Amino acid sequence: MIRLLLVDDQELFLEGLSMILESQDGIEVVGAARDGRQAIELTRELRPDVALMDIRMPVLDGVAATAAIRRESPEPPPHVIVLTTVRHDRAVVDALRAGASGFLLKDARPEFLVQSVRAVVDGQQVIAPAETFDLLRAFAPVRPAPDTSVLDGLTERERELFALAARGLSNAEIAQRLWVAETTVKTHMRAILAKLGVPSRVQLIALAYEHHLVEV
Known part of the structure; x- marks a missing residue:
């Protein structure tokens, strides 16, 4: 069973994600956080396998939360997939450097979202190399x-x-x-x-x- 933490400050989006993911065999949504600080606290408490992390949130953003979760969580730390509305987002590059395992656009198809959660637990990348290179070309030195x-x-x-x-x-x-x-x-x-x-x-x-x- 894949234990999943959802992190987003939009209540309707959280509910939609939860409905999609809870309907899948082998996936359990164990908690939901509304900001990065709460995500860090729930990660320590709930020990999820994967966190779906919004990039831009109040209190503490997804980049800082990702870095803290990857650095401070008990071994093994959860995989983090960051969520964004913008394909070319500098914050996504920062999140990848902070330890995120990949990123998804918020308008991704539900089946791709589910596949990505399973893939990252299996040690696979969840973004195409071409998209990775495109981001790095735009923002990496x-x-x-x-x-x-x-x-x-x-x-x-x-x-x-x-x-x-x-x-x-x-x-x-x-x-x-x-x-x-x-x-x-x-x-x-x-x-x-x-x-x-x-x-x-x-x-x-x-x-x-x-x-x-x-x-x-």
Whole structure:
């Protein structure tokens, strides 16, 4: 059962989200918060697996709340998917840097919302690489030369997988490219994320772009 916390300051939107998600097998909405500070408190109390987090809220916004939840929650911290009404939103980039596992537009189809919740629990990214790159192009600083120092802890094989994952390839695509089993790729990817200290492949893509390790 996936335990879900909803965070938004709009009551009608919260009710709509709750109705959609509660109707799905294997998903339980355990709580709802109206601002970022309440989200932090409920996360400590309820220990959700995923928080659907609005970006712009009173008292404490979604970026600050995401950073606090990822930093302060007992292990393992919940995955955070941020919600926004604007595709090109600087706050989304800040939230990804703070540890969010992805973002969704508030007008996303209900079935895509449900798929995204399941995907993030399964360790998958919930935004397309093209959208990630588009955001980073607009807001992330571009370095004049590659900074490979962030990869110092990776083996040569792990660097090879890192480069492919940073371009947005899935585990299956990487396995096909390298002629290895998909389970082998999954094992390597878990090690790579742990060594880089990033919670998901979304942050891996952001790290690669910001350190000028991938061309898009």
